[in-house]
Amino acid sequence: xxxxxxxxxxxxxxxxxxxxxxxxxxxxxxxxxxxxxxxxxxxxxxxxxxxxxxxxxxxxxxxxxxxxxxxxxxxxxxxxxxxxxxxxxxxxxxxxxxxxxxxxxxxxxxxxxxxxxxxxxxxxxxxxxxxxxxxxxxxxxxxxxxxxxxxxxxxxxxxxxxxxxxxxxxxxxxxxxxxxxxxxxxxxxxxxxxxxxxxxxxxxxxxxxxxxxxxxxxxxxxxxxxxxxxxxxxxxxxxxxxxxxxxxxxxxxxxxxxxxxxxxxxxxxxxxxxxxxxxxxxxxxxxxxxxxxxxxxxxxxxxxxxxxxxxxxxxxxxxxxxxxxxxxxxxxxxxxxxxxxxxxxxxxxxxxxxxxxxxxxxxxxxxxxxxxxxxxxxxxxxx
Amino acid sequence: xxxxxxxxxxxxxxxxxxxxxxxxxxxxxxxxxxxxxxxxxxxxxxxxxxxxxxxxxxxxxxxxxxxxxxxxxxxxxxxxxxxxxxxxxxxxxxxxxxxxxxxxxxxxxxxxxxxxxxxxxxxxxxxxxxxxxxxxxxxxxxxxxxxxxxxxxxxxxxxxxxxxxxxxxxxxxxxxxxxxxxxxxxxxxxxxxxxxxxxxxxxxxxxxxxxxxxxxxxxxxxxxxxxxxxxxxxxxxxxxxxxxxxxxxxxxxxxxxxxxxxxxxxxxxxxxxxxxxxxxxxxxxxxxxxxxxxxxxxxxxxxxxxxxxxxxxxxxxxxxxxxxxxxxxxxxxxxxxxxxxxxx
Ligand SMILES: Cc1cc2nc3c(=O)[nH]c(=O)nc-3n(C[C@H](O)[C@H](O)[C@H](O)COP(=O)(O)OP(=O)(O)OC[C@H]3O[C@@H](n4cnc5c(N)ncnc54)[C@H](O)[C@@H]3O)c2cc1C
Numbered sequence: 001x002x003x004x005x006x007x008x009x010x011x012x013x014x015x016x017x018x019x020x021x022x023x024x025x026x027x028x029x030x031x032x033x034x035x036x037x038x039x040x041x042x043x044x045x046x047x048x049x050x051x052x053x054x055x056x057x058x059x060x061x062x063x064x065x066x067x068x069x070x071x072x073x074x075x076x077x078x079x080x081x082x083x084x085x086x087x088x089x090x091x092x093x094x095x096x097x098x099x100x101x102x103x104x105x106x107x108x109x110x111x112x113x114x115x116x117x118x119x120x121x122x123x124x125x126x127x128x129x130x131x132x133x134x135x136x137x138x139x140x141x142x143x144x145x146x147x148x149x150x151x152x153x154x155x156x157x158x159x160x161x162x163x164x165x166x167x168x169x170x171x172x173x174x175x176x177x178x179x180x181x182x183x184x185x186x187x188x189x190x191x192x193x194x195x196x197x198x199x200x201x202x203x204x205x206x207x208x209x210x211x212x213x214x215x216x217x218x219x220x221x222x223x224x225x226x227x228x229x230x231x232x233x234x235x236x237x238x239x240x241x242x243x244x245x246x247x248x249x250x251x252x253x254x255x256x257x258x259x260x261x262x263x264x265x266x267x268x269x270x271x272x273x274x275x276x277x278x279x280x281x282x283x284x285x286x287x288x289x290x291x292x293x294x295x296x297x298x299x300x301x302x303x304x305x306x307x308x309x310x311x312x313x314x315x316x317x318x319x320x321x322x323x324x325x326x327x328x329x330x331x332x333x334x335x336x337x338x339x340x341x342x343x344x345x346x347x348x349x350x351x352x353x354x355x356x357x358x359x360x361x362x363x364x365x366x367x368x369x370x371x372x373x374x375x376x377x378x379x380x381x382x383x
Numbered sequence: 384x385x386x387x388x389x390x391x392x393x394x395x396x397x398x399x400x401x402x403x404x405x406x407x408x409x410x411x412x413x414x415x416x417x418x419x420x421x422x423x424x425x426x427x428x429x430x431x432x433x434x435x436x437x438x439x440x441x442x443x444x445x446x447x448x449x450x451x452x453x454x455x456x457x458x459x460x461x462x463x464x465x466x467x468x469x470x471x472x473x474x475x476x477x478x479x480x481x482x483x484x485x486x487x488x489x490x491x492x493x494x495x496x497x498x499x500x501x502x503x504x505x506x507x508x509x510x511x512x513x514x515x516x517x518x519x520x521x522x523x524x525x526x527x528x529x530x531x532x533x534x535x536x537x538x539x540x541x542x543x544x545x546x547x548x549x550x551x552x553x554x555x556x557x558x559x560x561x562x563x564x565x566x567x568x569x570x571x572x573x574x575x576x577x578x579x580x581x582x583x584x585x586x587x588x589x590x591x592x593x594x595x596x597x598x599x600x601x602x603x604x605x606x607x608x609x610x611x612x613x614x615x616x617x618x619x620x621x622x623x624x625x626x627x628x629x630x631x632x633x634x635x636x637x638x639x640x641x642x643x644x645x646x647x648x649x650x651x652x653x654x655x656x657x658x659x660x661x662x663x664x665x666x667x668x669x670x671x672x673x674x675x676x677x678x679x680x681x682x683x684x685x686x687x688x689x690x691x692x693x694x695x696x697x698x699x700x701x702x703x704x705x706x707x708x709x710x711x712x713x714x715x716x717x718x719x720x721x722x723x724x725x726x727x
Contacts (some may be wrong), residue, residue, distance in 0.1 A: 001392075001452050002385045003639050004726055009384065013723075070384045252722035259720035266714055274688055281710055284720075291725050292632035299386035307641045316621075366674040368614075374624055375617030379597045382612040 003295075005074070012067070013074050019051050020082035032088040033207035038122075038164040041088035046117030054117035055093045058101070063117035069246070069298035076250040091161060092116040092123035094247040096169050099239045103186075103227040112188070124162035126170025126189070126213060127236065129155060134369050136171070137181040137233070141215060143172035145222065145229070150174070150187060152195075152218040160363075162211035163200035166191055171232045186233035188224040195219070195220065204355045241307070244315035244364050246298065251291035254318060257353070258287035259326050261332075264345060268332055279328040286321045290314070309377040312370040319360030319367060326354035384726075385440055386632070388456065395438075395449075396456040402433060405462040409684040412467055416543040421467040422497075422513045430470050431495050440478045444494050451475075451576075455583045455638035462587025465691050467544035469497060469509050475580035476500040476573055480518060480525075483572065490527050491516055499530070504574055505698040507538055507547040517561070519550075520574075523567035532558025542690045571649065577699030578652035579637050585659035588692045589627045589666040595685050596620055596670035603675075607677055610673070619669040626665040630658040647727065650712050653705040660702055663692040 005013070029044065030037030048054050049063055057072045065071075087093065093116060100109055107228030115121040121308050130139040141154025152172060162168060168189050195218035199210030204242025226230060227235045242248065265272065265280040291313065298306060330337040331351045360368040375381040388396075406426065415421040430436050439454045440446025458471040477498035481488045491498060493515055499508050502520040511517070517528045534557065535548035597620060600611030610616050637655035638647040667689045670676045678685050696702070713720065719727070 001388060001635070001639055003636060005384055077725075081721060081723050179656050253723035255725070262713055262720055263717065266717060277710065278706065281706055281713075283712065285654055285657055285709070286629070288654060288725065289629045289633045291722065292636050293629055295384065295725075296386040296632040296635070299384065303385075303387050310628075316625050317629055366617070371618045371621035372614070375611075377406035379593075379617075379620055379624060381597060381600060381617050381620070382609050 005070075006109060007261050009071060009074060012071055013078060016053065016075055016078045017082070018283070019053065020078060020084055023047060023051070024082045024084045028083075029085045032086060032161070033163070033203070033205075033209040035164060038088060038161075041085055042119045044085045045087070045089050045117075045122075049118045055097055058097065058113065058117070061262055062113035068302055070295070070302070073246075073250060073252070073295065073298060075221075077252040077255075080252040080256040088107065088121060088161065089116060089122050090248065091125050091169075092121065095125065095239050095242050096123055098185075098242050098247065099169075100226070102238065107223070108188075108226065112145060121167050122161060122165045124159045124165040124168045124191075124211075126156035126159050126168040126212075128158045130157055133158075134366055136236075137184075139171055139173055139184060141172050142176070143174050143185060143187055143220075144176060145174065148222050149219045150185075150222060150225070152187070152189065152215040152220065154215055156213040156215075158201075158210045158363075159213055160210045162191065162198055162213055163208040168213060169226070171236050174229050174232075175192045178230075181233040181383075183230050184236075185228040185229050186232040186235045187220065188226060189215075189220050193218050193220060205352060231362055240365060241311045244311040244370070245313070246311075248364065249314075251287065251294045252285040254325070255291055257322070258284045260346070261325050261329050264329055264332055267345070272332060276328060276331055279324060279331075283321065283325045283328060286317070287325075290318055290321065309373050312365075313378075314374045315364060315370045316361075316367045316374075319357075322353075322360050323357040326350060326357045330354055373383050386635075388452070392453045392456060394461060395453060395632050396636045399433065399435060399457055400460050400463075402429070403460055404468065407464040407466050409465075409687055412465060412522045412687055414542065415467055421544045421546055423468065424513070427468050427470075427497070427513075430468065434493060436470055436473050437478070438473050440494060441482045444481060444488060446478070446574070447493075449465070450633060451579070451642035452638045454656035455579065455635060456605075458580055458583040459590075459634075462584035463591045463693070465544065465588070465591070465688050469499075470523075471580050472500060472509060473497060475576045477518065479573060479576050480569070483569055484525075484563070484566075486561070486703050487518070487525070487527065490560055497557040500573065501550065501692060502570070502574055502577065502699075504700055504704075505575060507549055508533070508535060510546050510642055511535060511545070511548040520566075520570045523570060524562055524564050525566045525570065526562040527560045529558040529560055540694060542694050544687075544691065545694055558565070574699070575649045575652045576641055578649075578656045578705075579634070579641050581695045581699040582630075582634050582637065582655040584695045585663040585692055586627065586630050588688050589623070589630070589659070592666040592685065592688050592692075593620060593623050593627060594662075595688070596623075596666075596673040599677075603677075616673050621674060623662075623666040623669045626662040630655070630662040633658045650709065653700065653709050656700050657702065657705050657709070660696045660705075667692055 008093045029040040031039050032041040052065055054063050056065045056067045056075050060066050100112055127136055129139055129290050143150040143152045168191055171184045174185035195216040197214040201210050203209040261280055261283055333347055336347050342348055376383055415423055434447050438444035438449045439538050442448040454474050461471050477500055496515040497513050499514040499517045501508055511530055514530045517530050519526045535550050538547040540547050600616055601609050603610050634655040637651040640651040677683050
């Protein structure tokens with residue numbers, strides 16, 4: 001055990017810090033759940049790529065830097081410290097990217113990874129359907145093979161960023177005879193294909209953060225199949241692991257929220273009760289505990305260990321923490337907390353974050369589902 | 384950055400675990416309780432022979448000179464098996480004092496014998512009859528006392544594995560061998576070490592308490608099926624598993640900081656202890672609940688572990704004290720908060 005950063009990691013930190021200081025827009029971009037904001041964020045992805053910062057862990061040939069997970073965590077820390085724009089392509093770079101790296105053919109990597117890194121392709125995910133939420137194996141949208149095409153019919157829903165995105169990836173039933181998690185395939189679909197209709201859905205903040213996607217005899221080339229036909233379920237489980245775990249929700253995000261909460265608390269401390277104090281303290285403690293856990297997990301992964309259902313432990317932990325932090329902030333702000341205005345104490349960002357924190361226990365597999373996984377697959381309790 | 388355990392650390396831990404598995408069973412613990420002698424002299428010698436007691440003692444004193452992360456792993460297992468003998472205290476308190484102070488090292492000739500250590504965070508003397516000497520930590524002084532000359536009143540703990548004596552101060556010079564002054568930094572160092580020690584015990588206990596509950600819920604049937612198949616029961620235990628998972632890395636970092644004299648070692652230790660306190664409370668409550676009335680009996684072994692947690696949550700830094708400490712630190716260091724400072 002050796003806890004601390006190497007000289008080259010410190011240099012790397014300085015490098016990214018310097019680049020971000022120069023390049024992070026001084027005026028925050030508009031929300032990426034508006035058309036205009038989406039395009040601003042696409043430009044930002046392009047800019048990141050121009051400095052080779054899209055995804056530092058990717059091989060150099062795809063626009064990455066070939067760095068390890070610890071360096072990725074450093075990147076994330078600096079990214080949140082600099083208050084850089086949210087990653088509009090997070091479904092692509094954090095989820096599909098690693099999946100392509102593991103299951104994609106060279107041709108697919110060639111075609112998709114660089115376009116992802118430059119922001120040319122912004123990705124959404126298509127798992128959920130009206131009848132298949134927690135029970136994802138109930139997927140009914142079909143993709144039947146005809147010649148060198150898949151013909152897709154059906155409906156996906158709750159697809160984040162799909163309102164303005166270019167592509168979606170997801171699971172489709174390719175075997176008409178199949179049931180449940182068998183006979184599903186992982187297919188990449190361009191959202192401008194003929195027969196695709198995207199219907200944006202406004203979220204709690206009023207903006208279309210997700211969308212329904214209708215498929216009406218949509219033809220996609222068989223080369224858009226990832227892994228083997230019928231192998232979709234196990235590939236999707238790997239992607240879900242990235243989503244629950246350290247990829248989508250690196251600790252820096254929560255640590256930065258925790259320190260913002262502490263500042264807010266100390267500023268208003270004289271008027272606050274003891275229970276607020278202990279929640280503030282607990283928030284900080286838990287954000288640190290999450291970070292330490294992720295650093296240990298990253299180290300273990302680098303040493304060749306694997307993580308499986310363990311990522312469910314983290315999913316519950318970070319989503320509950322995120323809610324607690326925002327809830328506590330609103331309790332400190334009191335009567336001004338409802339204001340979606342730019343006023344003192346950054347009120348508007350707390351209420352927005354608070355709204356979003358309600359969704360953390362739902363997306364990426366609800367916390368109830370995660371606890372089932374923990375009980376059954378980690379503790380060995382019967383189904 | 385390499386936050387993994389070395390192969391040697393894991394091998395040593397696993398070998399020790401094997402020993403504990405067969406030699407520190409609930410039956411053996413109970414028999415010590417029944418005889419009113421939780422300290423088993425024979426087992427103490429075995430721990431010595433295994434190198435556990437001297438694991439972190441400097442080599443110049445006949446120890447193995449191992450680091451405190453290894454010690455932390457060993458103590459976690461002591462918690463897991465509810466080892467009654469104060470081997471954790473020997474490692475994290477008295478060995479540390481001997482390693483760090485030549486004066487103390489010279490006064491303690493028999494370094495394999497149990498040396499009790501008291502401090503305001505843990506004022507009652509542990510196993511007085513089994514110790515040769517006693518080290519009392521004041522605010523900035525340290526006094527070494529011969530145990531046989533100490534007068535005290537026995538105290539009954541809710542954990543029968545803890546044999547406690549309240550020191551009677553009116554005649555505090557009796558048996559006094561030496562008092563060392565200007566020892567503030569060493570005293571603080573030991574108090575921090577006590578926090579890490581008690582956190583490690585709590586994490587080990589929590590793991591055991593959860594394991595007992597999962598095993599029980601596979602076994603016990605109601606409504607024609609194992610109670611472990613009921614989702615309410617699953618989720619209670621899953622929640623405990625989450626709390627335990629997120630107490631571990633914080634603990635190992637604290638042990639590492641202690642071992643490396645990190646200037647923030649006390650903060651790290653306090654974080655570790657607080658996380659461990661919460662994990663143990665969650666594991667204890669939920670596991671008890673999963674056992675139903677059976678868990679509430681003296682006969683079931685569950686309470687052997689739960690009641691040990693009750694004590695270690697309070698000694699060597701309890702919730703209130705730790706929270707106050709951390710809050711003051713955070714207020715002082717406000718500009719240094721945030722993700723880029725985790726490993727400062
Ligand atoms: C902000 C946000 C973004 C999202 N983005 C995407 C996306 O990009 N792509 C995508 O495909 N999906 C996305 N989703 C959808 C998300 O994956 C689903 O909402 C989630 O899987 C739950 O499905 P559901 O909404 O149908 O709820 P349901 O499955 O109907 O669940 C409702 C409630 O019942 C509980 N429940 C269901 N089954 C069980 C069970 N077996 N045991 C215990 N409790 C159970 C759930 O925990 C929940 O509390 C997003 C959702 C949100 C909120």
